[in-house]
Amino acid sequence: MNVVNIDQFFTGTMIIVAVALVALIACVGTWTVQFFARNRQQRVAQHKPLVTYYRGLALGH
Numbered sequence: 376m377n378v379v380n381i382d383q384f385f386t387g388t389m390i391i392v393a394v395a396l397v398a399l400i401a402c403v404g405t406w407t408v409q410f411f412a413r414n415r416q417q418r419v420a421q422h423k424p425l426v427t428y429y430r431g432l433a434l435g436h
């Protein structure tokens with residue numbers, strides 16, 4: 376293998392990793408927004424602050 380092949384391999388790998396990272400961030404962001412949107416109505420009905428409600432949700436299970 377010469378240097379050109381290694382550079383091309385590295386560049387291609389980094390492009391694939393970057394695309395996968397963008398997809399992961401998009402999925403996690405979507406899931407997070409849906410999670411908070413789904414629980415907002417119940418949190419507001421209980422008149423609890425954001426941090427208090429989610430701390431109880433996380434530690435209550």
